[in-house]
Amino acid sequence: MHVRYPASVQTDDGAGEGILFNLSATGCRMQSSVALTPGSYLALHIETPDTTSPLAVEVSIVRWTKDNQFGIEFLRYAQGDRERVIDLVEGCEAPVVSNHAEELTLSPVAA
Numbered sequence: 001m002h003v004r005y006p007a008s009v010q011t012d013d014g015a016g017e018g019i020l021f022n023l024s025a026t027g028c029r030m031q032s033s034v035a036l037t038p039g040s041y042l043a044l045h046i047e048t049p050d051t052t053s054p055l056a057v058e059v060s061i062v063r064w065t066k067d068n069q070f071g072i073e074f075l076r077y078a079q080g081d082r083e084r085v086i087d088l089v090e091g092c093e094a095p096v097v098s099n100h101a102e103e104l105t106l107s108p109v110a111a
Contacts, residue, residue: 001089008054009034010043020046025086027063027073036062036070044072048088055081055088 005020007030018032023046036042040062045054056078064071077085 005049006047007032008045009036010045011036011040020044021069023085023089025074025082025089027060027071029069029071031069033068036065038062038064042072044074048084051084055084057081 001023003020003023005023007018007020009016009018009030009032011034014034016032016034018030018034020028020030022029028044028046042060042062044057044060046057047054057074057076058078059076060072060074062070063073074085
């Protein structure tokens with residue numbers, strides 16, 4: 001899913017900010033000035049619209065880099081955040097309840 005969300009990155013070597021561009025339930029593509037190399041582990045906090053707290057991916061790994069962009073695989077989410085990401089990616093909303101009553105046809109009952 002193509003997005004443009006601010007994100008913060010925490011590694012063993014420090015922290016930084018970036019922009020998340022593509023998002024799926026298993027990973028993302030992001031751009032940042034933080035120096036990351038394939039195989040680097042990091043934690044991500046993703047700011048999404050209409051949420052009071054950022055989505056937290058506790059453990060992620062960098063799979064590829066090109067210029068200042070990175071492919072990141074999510075390995076472990078904070079509790080409940082995997083479902084939040086899946087809902088966001090799939091565009092899940094509360095089910096819509098129809099206001100239209102279905103017409104029922106009744107058959108006469110034999111006495």
